[in-house]
Amino acid sequence: MVSRRKSGSGSSGRTNDPERTRANILAVASEHFAEHGLSGGRIDDIATQTNTSKRMIYYYFGSKEGLYEAVLERAYLEIRRVELEIDIPNMDPTDALRQIVHFTVDHQYSHPWFGRLVAIENIHHGEYLKRIPGIREHNATIIQQLETLIAKGVEQGQFRTGIDPLSLHWMISAFAIFNVVNDYTFSYLFPTPGTPQEVQAQRRALATEAVLRWCSVQAA
Amino acid sequence: MVSRRKSGSGSSGRTNDPERTRANILAVASEHFAEHGLSGGRIDDIATQTNTSKRMIYYYFGSKEGLYEAVLERAYLEIRRVELEIDIPNMDPTDALRQIVHFTVDHQYSHPWFGRLVAIENIHHGEYLKRIPGIREHNATIIQQLETLIAKGVEQGQFRTGIDPLSLHWMISAFAIFNVVNDYTFSYLFPTPGTPQEVQAQRRALATEAVLRWCSVQAA
Amino acid sequence: MVSRRKSGSGSSGRTNDPERTRANILAVASEHFAEHGLSGGRIDDIATQTNTSKRMIYYYFGSKEGLYEAVLERAYLEIRRVELEIDIPNMDPTDALRQIVHFTVDHQYSHPWFGRLVAIENIHHGEYLKRIPGIREHNATIIQQLETLIAKGVEQGQFRTGIDPLSLHWMISAFAIFNVVNDYTFSYLFPTPGTPQEVQAQRRALATEAVLRWCSVQAA
Amino acid sequence: MVSRRKSGSGSSGRTNDPERTRANILAVASEHFAEHGLSGGRIDDIATQTNTSKRMIYYYFGSKEGLYEAVLERAYLEIRRVELEIDIPNMDPTDALRQIVHFTVDHQYSHPWFGRLVAIENIHHGEYLKRIPGIREHNATIIQQLETLIAKGVEQGQFRTGIDPLSLHWMISAFAIFNVVNDYTFSYLFPTPGTPQEVQAQRRALATEAVLRWCSVQAA
DNA sequence: TATGAATGAGGTTTCATTCAT
DNA sequence: CATGAATGAAACCTCATTCAT
Numbered sequence: 001m002v003s004r005r006k007s008g009s010g011s012s013g014r015t016n017d018p019e020r021t022r023a024n025i026l027a028v029a030s031e032h033f034a035e036h037g038l039s040g041g042r043i044d045d046i047a048t049q050t051n052t053s054k055r056m057i058y059y060y061f062g063s064k065e066g067l068y069e070a071v072l073e074r075a076y077l078e079i080r081r082v083e084l085e086i087d088i089p090n091m092d093p094t095d096a097l098r099q100i101v102h103f104t105v106d107h108q109y110s111h112p113w114f115g116r117l118v119a120i121e122n123i124h125h126g127e128y129l130k131r132i133p134g135i136r137e138h139n140a141t142i143i144q145q146l147e148t149l150i151a152k153g154v155e156q157g158q159f160r161t162g163i164d165p166l167s168l169h170w171m172i173s174a175f176a177i178f179n180v181v182n183d184y185t186f187s188y189l190f191p192t193p194g195t196p197q198e199v200q201a202q203r204r205a206l207a208t209e210a211v212l213r214w215c216s217v218q219a220a
Numbered sequence: 221m222v223s224r225r226k227s228g229s230g231s232s233g234r235t236n237d238p239e240r241t242r243a244n245i246l247a248v249a250s251e252h253f254a255e256h257g258l259s260g261g262r263i264d265d266i267a268t269q270t271n272t273s274k275r276m277i278y279y280y281f282g283s284k285e286g287l288y289e290a291v292l293e294r295a296y297l298e299i300r301r302v303e304l305e306i307d308i309p310n311m312d313p314t315d316a317l318r319q320i321v322h323f324t325v326d327h328q329y330s331h332p333w334f335g336r337l338v339a340i341e342n343i344h345h346g347e348y349l350k351r352i353p354g355i356r357e358h359n360a361t362i363i364q365q366l367e368t369l370i371a372k373g374v375e376q377g378q379f380r381t382g383i384d385p386l387s388l389h390w391m392i393s394a395f396a397i398f399n400v401v402n403d404y405t406f407s408y409l410f411p412t413p414g415t416p417q418e419v420q421a422q423r424r425a426l427a428t429e430a431v432l433r434w435c436s437v438q439a440a
Numbered sequence: 441m442v443s444r445r446k447s448g449s450g451s452s453g454r455t456n457d458p459e460r461t462r463a464n465i466l467a468v469a470s471e472h473f474a475e476h477g478l479s480g481g482r483i484d485d486i487a488t489q490t491n492t493s494k495r496m497i498y499y500y501f502g503s504k505e506g507l508y509e510a511v512l513e514r515a516y517l518e519i520r521r522v523e524l525e526i527d528i529p530n531m532d533p534t535d536a537l538r539q540i541v542h543f544t545v546d547h548q549y550s551h552p553w554f555g556r557l558v559a560i561e562n563i564h565h566g567e568y569l570k571r572i573p574g575i576r577e578h579n580a581t582i583i584q585q586l587e588t589l590i591a592k593g594v595e596q597g598q599f600r601t602g603i604d605p606l607s608l609h610w611m612i613s614a615f616a617i618f619n620v621v622n623d624y625t626f627s628y629l630f631p632t633p634g635t636p637q638e639v640q641a642q643r644r645a646l647a648t649e650a651v652l653r654w655c656s657v658q659a660a
Numbered sequence: 661m662v663s664r665r666k667s668g669s670g671s672s673g674r675t676n677d678p679e680r681t682r683a684n685i686l687a688v689a690s691e692h693f694a695e696h697g698l699s700g701g702r703i704d705d706i707a708t709q710t711n712t713s714k715r716m717i718y719y720y721f722g723s724k725e726g727l728y729e730a731v732l733e734r735a736y737l738e739i740r741r742v743e744l745e746i747d748i749p750n751m752d753p754t755d756a757l758r759q760i761v762h763f764t765v766d767h768q769y770s771h772p773w774f775g776r777l778v779a780i781e782n783i784h785h786g787e788y789l790k791r792i793p794g795i796r797e798h799n800a801t802i803i804q805q806l807e808t809l810i811a812k813g814v815e816q817g818q819f820r821t822g823i824d825p826l827s828l829h830w831m832i833s834a835f836a837i838f839n840v841v842n843d844y845t846f847s848y849l850f851p852t853p854g855t856p857q858e859v860q861a862q863r864r865a866l867a868t869e870a871v872l873r874w875c876s877v878q879a880a
Numbered sequence: 881t882a883t884g885a886a887t888g889a890g891g892t893t894t895c896a897t898t899c900a901t
Numbered sequence: 902c903a904t905g906a907a908t909g910a911a912a913c914c915t916c917a918t919t920c921a922t
Contacts (some may be wrong), residue, residue, distance in 0.1 A: 006898090017906095018905080018906065020325075021906080022906090037257060037259055037260075037343050038260075039256070039257055039259035039260035040257075040258070040259035040343075041890095042890095042891075043892065044890085044891075044892090051906095052907075053907080053908065053909080054893090055893095055894090055907075055908060055909075056906085056907065056908085058892090058893065059907075060905075063892080063893075064891095064893090065890065075408075084235070103893090104881080116343065118402060118405055119339050119342065119343060119401065119402070121341065121404070121405055121884075122401055122402050122403075122405055123256075123260075123339060123340060123343070124405045125334065125404050125407050126404030126405045128409060129408060129409075130407055135409070135440055136408070139409045139410070140410075143410060153300070164422075166410055166412055167422070167423075168404065169410065170410075170423070170426070171426065171430060173398070173406065174394045174395055174398035174399070174402075175391075175394055176400060177382070177398060178390075178394035178397060178398050179394070181338070181339065182338060182342050182393075182394075183342070184341070184342045184345050185338055185341055185349055186390065186393065187347045188349060188350060188356070189296075189355070189356055190359070190360075190363060190386055190390075192388065201392070202384075202387070203387075204303075205393065206387050206390070206434075209434065210430055210433075210434045211430075213430075213433040213434055214426075214430045214433055214434075218438050238881085241881090261915060261916095262915095262916080262918080263916080272881095272882075272883090273882060273884080274883090274884090275882065275883065275919090276883095278917095278918070278919085279881080279882090283917080283918085284916095284917065284918090366883090455884095458885065459883080461885080461886090462837055473714075476699070477697060477700075477783050478700075479697055479699035479700035480697075480699035480700075480783075481695070482912075483728055483910095483912080483914085484912075484913090491887080492886075492887095493886080494888095494913090495838065495886075495887060495888075496886065496887085496916090498913090498914065498915080499885075499886075499887095503913080503914075504710055504912095504913065504914090516849075529782075534738070546779045546837065555740075558845055559779050559782065559841065559842070560776055560783060561780065561845055562841055562842050562843075562844045562845055563696075563697050563700075563776065563779060563783070565844050566844030566845045567848070569844075569845055569848060570848060575849070576848070579849045580850075583850060593676070602877055606852055607854060607862070609867050609868065610846065610850075610863070610866070611835075611870060613838070613842075614834045614835055614838035614839070617838060617842060618833070618834035618838050621767030621779065621782055622778060622779070622833075622834075622837060623782070624781070624785050624789075625781055625782055625786045626830065627795070627834065628735075628786050628789060628790060629795070629796055629799045630788070630799070630800075630803060630826055630830075632827065642824075642827070643827075643830070646827050646830070646831065646874075649874065650669050650870055650871075650873075651870075653870075653873040653878075654866075654870045654873055654874075658878045678902085681902090702894095702895080703895080703897085704894095704895080712903070713903060713904050714896095714897085714902080714904090714905090715898090715902090715903065716903070716904095718896095718898085719902080719903090721898085723896080724895095724896065724897090815896060821907080829889090836902065
């Protein structure tokens with residue numbers, strides 16, 4: 001299943017590729033913690049799904065919490081990396097904003113483990129996030145990107161003045177994350193007709209329109 | 221210790237009030253589970269904070285999961301009860317909607333344990349909510365309320381046509397819940413200047429305006 | 441093997457006598473830690489030799505270190521209790537001192553676990569002893585006792601002046617403890633002819649005479 | 661890094677010095693075991709403080725116990741080597757004895773790791789010492805030395821007859837070792853006024869006087 | 881109805897040791 | 902000679918739950 005080993009000597013299950021071992025553990029642990037939470041997560045279960053043993057988890061990450069912290073860091077680095085892929089500068093501001101919302105809502109939907117990890121981390125009061133050095137700076141870029149976009153939109157007469165980029169990001173995040181994380185209870189209590197794809201399309205449209213209307217020049 | 225007359229039925233000479241015991245356990249457990257989650261919650265800790273003993277928890281609720289389920293039920297009943305207190309019929313539709321958003325965002329903010337329980341339940345895929353009989357029906361009323369409000373607003377030319385009450389509720393919930401539950405990580409990664417009260421006021425205004433703009437007749 | 445249970449109802453292995461359970465664990469643990477040290481001690485092994493389970497050790501003592509600390513406290517309380525049994529006041533000072541040394545050396549010899557625990561605790565820099573509240577005060581009585589004895593001996597012209605009770609206690613302790621704790625290596629490297637009993641008698645005599653000579657009025 | 665010519669025999673072009681590596685490991689391990697005991701000692705920690713790796717420890721010493729045994733042997737060889745440095749033959753017997761006690765007590769005090777290792781080995785019933793071939797013979801010299809001294813002292817009318825050299829060594833050892841090893845608990849339970857240096861001077865004087873009085877011709 | 885003691889299963893972590901290079 | 906990755910056994914500790922009174 002995991003294709004590996006170019007270095008052709010032995011043939012036991014041994015890898016001796018530390019980067020790969022670490023990455024493998026991290027990938028398995030990400031899914032596991034996203035599924036069960038930190039308290040509900042089981043080191044034994046993670047180890048079983050790994051190419052290596054429980055011992056190696058402690059070798060690389062020191063403790064259950066250390067592993068969780070590494071998972072969290074990886075998740076936030078990944079999500080910002082993905083966000084930066086949208087090429088805003090060369091687009092019409094309204095189109096760019098529409099695309100950002102569209103993309104964010106869809107991406108979170110198809111990668112629900114990130115949103116779940118965020119929710120889990122918030123259950124723990126964000127204390128593990130705070131232990132990750134440099135994570136704040138890394139995430140600051142998205143705000144700058146939105147700031148640039150807003151300025152351009154205002155300049156071109158498409159967006160109203162006074163839009164706070166932090167608030168804009170908050171709004172988009174609220175839609176994208178809530179849509180993924182809280183849907184188990186919401187869709188149970190308030191069932192929406194249609195296939196899951198249709199419901200998702202509707203939510204995406206709703207989020208997009210709400211954001212655009214909030215930014216547009218028209219008076220409230 | 222707690223002297224009380226026996227509640228109606230029995231007469232075996234016991235002095236304690238079962239209802240009160242049950243309610244006390246439930247109150248303590250609500251806070252505890254909201255704070256630590258289901259997997260992270262500890263029966264021992266709950267028992268310690270209670271007026272009674274661990275044995276009583278099992279007597280009344282059968283198991284840790286049973287207790288959690290009861291906590292969840294209590295929470296959802298409570299939140300809908302509160303929501304119904306707004307007297308919509310006699311208000312201008314726009315004012316009523318503004319007030320609903322305002323109130324919801326503020327109420328969740330000042331009672332964060334509800335939002336946290338919802339987040340926790342979603343980590344568990346909503347499986348415990350589904351076990352509560354009648355919870356769906358109980359929650360349906362809020363949708364009807366919004367439906368009435370939308371109709372009135374459309375009739376009076378304040379709201380655009382085609383507003384889905386489910387979507388409206390989703391939008392309000394997203395703002396109100398996200399604002400409470402995910403704020404540990406969000407405010408750490410994206411610090412907003414101002415006192416907590418000021419930030420909360422800003423968020424409330426943002427949510428209110430976004431919802432009103434989304435409902436208003438003006439074209440997008 | 442352990443005769444128990446007056447309260448005659450059930451017949452399982454259950455005791456439900458907390459004092460007895462605690463005492464039983466403590467007794468087993470004392471021997472075990474004295475034999476293997478703190479790091480070398482095994483909670484599993486202690487539990488096996490107990491009437492109860494490993495779980496109860498944690499129920500009563502919280503941790504391995506907590507158990508060890510309790511063992512230490514018990515040991516020091518016991519040793520001082522034993523020391524106070526000598527009725528010094530009504531004896532001739534020289535006889536009393538001779539008896540104290542004699543008794544201390546013999547008692548340590550026949551209860552080697554105390555000396556071993558002291559040695560073990562010193563390997564750990566005495567850090568656990570310092571956590572026991574009131575242990576210092578409890579041990580102070582032996583010094584007062586010696587002080588009284590010295591005063592009486594000086595008064596009767598048997599002891600020289602200027603004897604420090606702390607030094608006297610130090611000297612007696614050095615003989616009594618060293619004799620027990622370090623005898624594995626000493627008797628191997630420097631074998632003394634005679635049966636163990638004879639060797640012990642010789643050591644006791646040596647200690648007694650050294651102490652008496654140190655206290656006597658004759659000039660050095 | 662450590663440029664050294666190859667030691668005599670081999671000529672394979674390697675630069676490192678096996679003797680130096682071995683000695684380095686031994687030095688680090690001595691301090692470590694003296695500090696933490698055998699069970700409490702950690703191979704990983706020792707390896708980290710070494711110039712080399714964990715693999716080398718196993719290469720040179722076979723196992724943790726093998727390393728500990730080597731440490732023990734080194735310690736006993738060292739201590740006897742030091743003891744023999746006192747030039748007894750050319751001194752007045754009383755002065756020589758005084759100096760031996762003085763020196764022994766002081767040397768143990770300033771090299772506490774030896775006493776601690778002895779205590780640790782006794783916790784393990786001296787079983788590792790017994791595995792060291794020739795260690796007994798090596799230590800016998802100190803007894804012969806004392807025997808000579810006693811004979812000379814008796815001959816010159818300074819010491820009483822019937823002094824057993826083994827007992828004399830036992831007495832000196834008891835003072836010197838107890839003073840170092842058990843001082844954590846003793847000085848905590850029975851605090852002595854004065855600076856550490858003053859206390860040590862007092863203990864040294866006490867030991868010296870006790871030994872001299874025990875050996876002197878004066879009747880008990 | 882109420883309480884503190886007891887339990888077994890399972891969780892996290894540690895450690896001496898060995899292997900591949 | 903030397904290194905860092907890997908390992909399995911066993912250690913410490915926790916938790917929901919039940920029993921005796």
